[in-house]
Amino acid sequence: xxxxxxxxxxxxxxxxxxxxxxxxxxxxxxxxxxxxxxxxxxxxxxxxxxxxxxxxxxxxxxxxxxxxxxxxxxxxxxxxxxxxxxxxxxxxxxxxxxxxxxxxxxxxxxxxxxxxxxxxxxxxxxxxxxxxxxxxxxxxxxxxxxxxxxxxxxxxxxxxxxxxxxxxxxxxxxxxxxxxxxxxxxxxxxxxxxxxxxxxxxxxxxxxxxxxxxxxxxxxxxxxxxxxxxxxxxxx
Numbered sequence: 001x002x003x004x005x006x007x008x009x010x011x012x013x014x015x016x017x018x019x020x021x022x023x024x025x026x027x028x029x030x031x032x033x034x035x036x037x038x039x040x041x042x043x044x045x046x047x048x049x050x051x052x053x054x055x056x057x058x059x060x061x062x063x064x065x066x067x068x069x070x071x072x073x074x075x076x077x078x079x080x081x082x083x084x085x086x087x088x089x090x091x092x093x094x095x096x097x098x099x100x101x102x103x104x105x106x107x108x109x110x111x112x113x114x115x116x117x118x119x120x121x122x123x124x125x126x127x128x129x130x131x132x133x134x135x136x137x138x139x140x141x142x143x144x145x146x147x148x149x150x151x152x153x154x155x156x157x158x159x160x161x162x163x164x165x166x167x168x169x170x171x172x173x174x175x176x177x178x179x180x181x182x183x184x185x186x187x188x189x190x191x192x193x194x195x196x197x198x199x200x201x202x203x204x205x206x207x208x209x210x211x212x213x214x215x216x217x218x219x220x221x222x223x224x225x226x227x228x229x230x231x232x233x234x235x236x
Contacts, residue, residue, distance in 0.1 A: 039069040040106075040116060045233035052124040052234050053195070057104040057117070064123065070106040070116045078146075078212035079112035082174035090159070090176035097159075097176075101152055101205040117205040120232065122195045129235040130195055134162075134188040134206075134228060141224030146214050148179065149188055149228075150207040155199060162189050163211070172213050188228065192235065206230070 044053055044066040054064030084100070085093035100107070100115060107115040120130060136144060149162045161179040172179070182188050193202065208228075210221070 039071055040114075041229040042068045042070075042116070042118065043229070043231055045231060052122070052126070052128060053130060053232065054121045054123050055232065056119050056121060059104060059119075064121055068116075068118055073108060073111075073114065075111055076114070076210055077112050078210045080172070080174065080209075080212045081176060083212075084109065084113050084209070085174075085176070088174055093176050097152060098154060100207075101154065101203075112209060114208040115205060117203065119201045120193065120195070120204055121201045122197075122199070125197065127194070127196045130193040131233050131235045132189075132191045132193060132230060134230045135186055136182075136188055136226055136228050137186070138225060138227040140226075141221050143221055143224035143226045144182070144185075146210050146221055147226060148209050148211045151189070151191070152205040152207065153193065153202060154205065155202040156193070158193075160189065160191070172211065 042055060044055055046066070054066060055068055056064050057068055081093065082088070085096050087093035087096065100109070100113075101117045104117050104119070107117070109115070122128070134149070144164045147163070151158075151160045151162075153159075159177055161175060161177055162182060163179045165181045180189065183190060193204075195202065
């Protein structure tokens with residue numbers, strides 16, 4: 001992953017950025033994460049939970065599950081990493097990212113940022129790789145063009161940001177890492193996460209927001225929706 005080169009802007013440029021951001025950021029938008037019931041769903045492929053991996057959003061959980069659901073929400077407004085991470089690059093932003101993802105389960109901050117944090121648990125005695133795939137569906141009003149998705153593997157200090165393909169590629173200011181494009185119209189990303197015998201669980205977070213610097217994030221998104229889900233399976 002390549003870091004975006006960050007150049008500190010003058011106070012005037014920052015004011016202009018804020019003005020531009022607020023112009024689009026105050027638009028009220030709708031968002032639904034997950035399946036038909038309006039939940040963001042994370043699930044382990046059938047069979048893997050019994051033999052090797054599980055997931056949980058309860059630190060005291062002793063009986064693990066193969067499915068987690070987080071209620072979606074509506075009324076989402078625009079934001080950008082400069083505002084919810086309060087920094088110009090990853091070195092400055094990482095402490096607040098860790099703070100935002102402290103609590104397990106669902107967190108919504110000021111109706112601009114949706115966060116879900118959980119543990120991937122190794123229930124076996126063997127090392128393995130976990131394949132993680134996020135899919136999207138039920139997109140309306142081109143909602144996928146403006147949404148950003150960040151994954152934060154805190155245990156292994158791995159961060160990714162994903163977005164739809166930009167027809168006109170551009171650099172977004174204050175991003176901790178250069179965004180990667182969605183795999184296709186149905187798949188956001190695929191990741192391979194190693195689980196070793198020394199690491200019995202991984203703390204993993206997913207963050208969603210509508211990018212205020214993106215020209216796609218305008219009134220065309222009003223009442224736009226998207227459904228997202230994640231599947232984990234053992235790479236045999």
